[in-house]
Amino acid sequence: MSGSRLDPWVDSYAQRARGMTASEIRALFSVASRPEVVSLAGGMPYVQALPLEELAETAARLVRERGAQVLQYGSGQGDVTLRGQILDVMSDVGISAHPDDIVVTTGSQMALDLVTRVFCDPGDVVFVEAPSYVGALGVFRAYECAIVHVPMDDEGLVPDALSEAIARARAAGEKPKMIYTIPSFHNPAGVTQGPARRARVLEVAKRENILLLEDDPYGLLGFDGAPPRAIRADDDQQVIYLGSFSKTIASGLRVGWAVAPHGVREKLVLAAESAVLCPSNYAQLTVSEYLATQPWREQVKVFREVYRERRDALLDSLEQLMPEGTTWTKPAGGFYSWVTLPEGLDSKAMLPRAIAALVAYVPGTGFYVDGQGRESLRLSYCYPEPERIREGVRRLAGVIEGELEIAATFGTGRVLRDAEGPESPAPNLL
Amino acid sequence: MQVMVLAGGLSAERDVSLRSGRRVAEAVRAARPDWEVHERDVDAGLLAALADNSPDCVVPLLHGAAGEDGAVRDVLECLDLPYVGSRPNACRLSFDKAVAKTLVRRAGVATPEWVALPHATFRELGAPAVMAALERGLGFPLVVKPTRGGSALGVSVVQAPQELPAAMVGAFAYGDVALLERFLDGTEVAVGVIETADGAVALPAVEIVPDGGLYDYSARYTAGTTQFYVPARLDDTVAEAAAAAALSVHRTLGLRDWSRSDLIIDADGKALFLEVNVAPGMTETSLVPQALAAAGIDMGAQMATLVDRATARV
Numbered sequence: 058m059s060g061s062r063l064d065p066w067v068d069s070y071a072q073r074a075r076g077m078t079a080s081e082i083r084a085l086f087s088v089a090s091r092p093e094v095v096s097l098a099g100g101m102p103y104v105q106a107l108p109l110e111e112l113a114e115t116a117a118r119l120v121r122e123r124g125a126q127v128l129q130y131g132s133g134q135g136d137v138t139l140r141g142q143i144l145d146v147m148s149d150v151g152i153s154a155h156p157d158d159i160v161v162t163t164g165s166q167m168a169l170d171l172v173t174r175v176f177c178d179p180g181d182v183v184f185v186e187a188p189s190y191v192g193a194l195g196v197f198r199a200y201e202c203a204i205v206h207v208p209m210d211d212e213g214l215v216p217d218a219l220s221e222a223i224a225r226a227r228a229a230g231e232k233p234k235m236i237y238t239i240p241s242f243h244n245p246a247g248v249t250q251g252p253a254r255r256a257r258v259l260e261v262a263k264r265e266n267i268l269l270l271e272d273d274p275y276g277l278l279g280f281d282g283a284p285p286r287a288i289r290a291d292d293d294q295q296v297i298y299l300g301s302f303s304k305t306i307a308s309g310l311r312v313g314w315a316v317a318p319h320g321v322r323e324k325l326v327l328a329a330e331s332a333v334l335c336p337s338n339y340a341q342l343t344v345s346e347y348l349a350t351q352p353w354r355e356q357v358k359v360f361r362e363v364y365r366e367r368r369d370a371l372l373d374s375l376e377q378l379m380p381e382g383t384t385w386t387k388p389a390g391g392f393y394s395w396v397t398l399p400e401g402l403d404s405k406a407m408l409p410r411a412i413a414a415l416v417a418y419v420p421g422t423g424f425y426v427d428g429q430g431r432e433s434l435r436l437s438y439c440y441p442e443p444e445r446i447r448e449g450v451r452r453l454a455g456v457i458e459g460e461l462e463i464a465a466t467f468g469t470g471r472v473l474r475d476a477e478g479p480e481s482p483a484p485n486l487l
Numbered sequence: 488m489q490v491m492v493l494a495g496g497l498s499a500e501r502d503v504s505l506r507s508g509r510r511v512a513e514a515v516r517a518a519r520p521d522w523e524v525h526e527r528d529v530d531a532g533l534l535a536a537l538a539d540n541s542p543d544c545v546v547p548l549l550h551g552a553a554g555e556d557g558a559v560r561d562v563l564e565c566l567d568l569p570y571v572g573s574r575p576n577a578c579r580l581s582f583d584k585a586v587a588k589t590l591v592r593r594a595g596v597a598t599p600e601w602v603a604l605p606h607a608t609f610r611e612l613g614a615p616a617v618m619a620a621l622e623r624g625l626g627f628p629l630v631v632k633p634t635r636g637g638s639a640l641g642v643s644v645v646q647a648p649q650e651l652p653a654a655m656v657g658a659f660a661y662g663d664v665a666l667l668e669r670f671l672d673g674t675e676v677a678v679g680v681i682e683t684a685d686g687a688v689a690l691p692a693v694e695i696v697p698d699g700g701l702y703d704y705s706a707r708y709t710a711g712t713t714q715f716y717v718p719a720r721l722d723d724t725v726a727e728a729a730a731a732a733a734l735s736v737h738r739t740l741g742l743r744d745w746s747r748s749d750l751i752i753d754a755d756g757k758a759l760f761l762e763v764n765v766a767p768g769m770t771e772t773s774l775v776p777q778a779l780a781a782a783g784i785d786m787g788a789q790m791a792t793l794v795d796r797a798t799a800r801v
Contacts, residue, residue: 060694060696060714060715060716060717061714061715061716061717061777062710062711062712062713062714062715063710063711063713063715063771063772063777064710064711066711067710067711067712070711078705078709078712079704079705079707079708079709080704080705081640081703081704081705083502084499084500084501084502084503084638084640084704085499087501087502087505088497088498088499088501091497091501091530092530093497093530094497403656406656406657406660407660408660409499409640409641409660409661410660412499413499413661415497462610463606463656463659464656466606466609466610466614467609467614467652467653467655467656468614468652469652469653469656470656471653471656472643472653472654472656472657472660473643473645473650473653473654473656473657474643474657474701474703476704476705477703477704477705478705478709
């Protein structure tokens, strides 16, 4: 007698679908979307701060006046006017390029996918920071790359450690392909590479002749002084630069881009056409109109102030409330602070208690592929109001105190069995 | 007829509950196209919504605390709203696994040996000493789980003493009291019970064979990772014993309309009670829908019949 598996395709899935399982952690995040919960988990930009009336008018005008264009297929490389405007946006981080160097994508997440698709065969090595952006890890995993985490310090990726990791991979007969880095206001670590550090990271990439993939969604959202100069500004051959309007305009529009040397760019365009034919014309032209008609740099300043106030609320309350032995990074921009728990605690094991106490965070393990990160967690300050952030930190402090007590009782804060499946919230969850 | 399906809530099983609720609402709509069926989360706006637009019947499909511990049903009773399922006190007795096991054993249904202990006991008496006593009293392997809660959240199978502290931490992550139960190697089955005009009847037993051995959260809700046999591969006499055990649990705990008992069949064919659910999961991979299908019963029609029963009680 044969039973049922409730899925007739179970034996047909590709190997790479193996990790795609129901997730206990995801289930907990579904509670985090309730208003009672202070969610310091998801990275949703605070789009309420946008001039929504003007955006509505822009969208309506586009359809009314240019409907035959905005509702039609567009170029696989993206709208040429928008590509020109992107040059202006990137001038703020020191990049000069030509509109033809740019490929517009459905969020920079798609650019990550295309670059990996074009460069990586299964088993090729991608070097990522420890910790690294969960969405990038997902892409590298999907293309069956070997992912190697490289340590960071207060200034981000450590160049010597990167060199050593590359040497180790080569010695093991592996094929290094890419270095993936978020130099400004890192997700999740909240740290930023200074100019000297960037130069050294670039130097390693050049010396080893490995492509440097620079992901820069938060570059314009620094709280102090001018935006950090992009690595791509100093090298247009070694670096592929990924940019995004998700944080400077609106994440729901899904408009990002890649800047790549021309040979790479040709392949990215063909890969984009096979993936989505073309990015949404409607979304691209909405962005283009917004950039052309609205004081977008002023709006970025508004966002900076919103996030600065929230960052301050987070850091102040962490300072006042966190139990001894807890440490955290102090971001100078972006959305995140990386918290390290007192010794012996496990952020993944602690999450159910946090959710029960109506506060949510992302366990550190989600930002690694190798089981590291138990002692850490990511807090996002981008979405909740400052008062809610303070309340969330107060709740979290209580949870950590309780967890310390349990760990003291049993001599461990670890659990016997790890929850499987994705460890970060779905993009539409707070 | 206006029917409100309650799903969601704030428990760790919110996501499962939302899926159960959607599925049941869809099925009832298909079975009774003339009914208005709404899904509703349990939140601060619920009572105002009930006051504004009182449904003829509520179907609570909340999993975990508040939904299965009887609290929300208490409120429905105060409002004189008919609802499908067990009454609050029966829910309370069922939701706490240690209480349910005590009552069920008294009624003559076997259940694995157990101890239920709060975190405070370990703290006050010293965890090593308590764990040594547990080793002596229950032995290994053991199953450690929160006394309250479902979907196998916080559940571990402990093979050796050195694994016990981490298993306790896992269980206490989901509640303040942990149940430690002797592990029995046997056939895991779930038996649904549905009340009909002729009394309570047991549905065909669903046998559960998870690929990884443990029917944990991932195995429960990832289609393809668990093999199910409906009816379970049991001798007729054993299947009858399992059905009788589930019916006895249903009666003993004073349950109403429907329930699902999780049992383990040991090497001698004896059915042992593990736990009972007063709001069984109704997702695509859940057990009661499979049992209904095996019995040739349409899920929507069956739930609609339970709604009819609930409204007729008034």
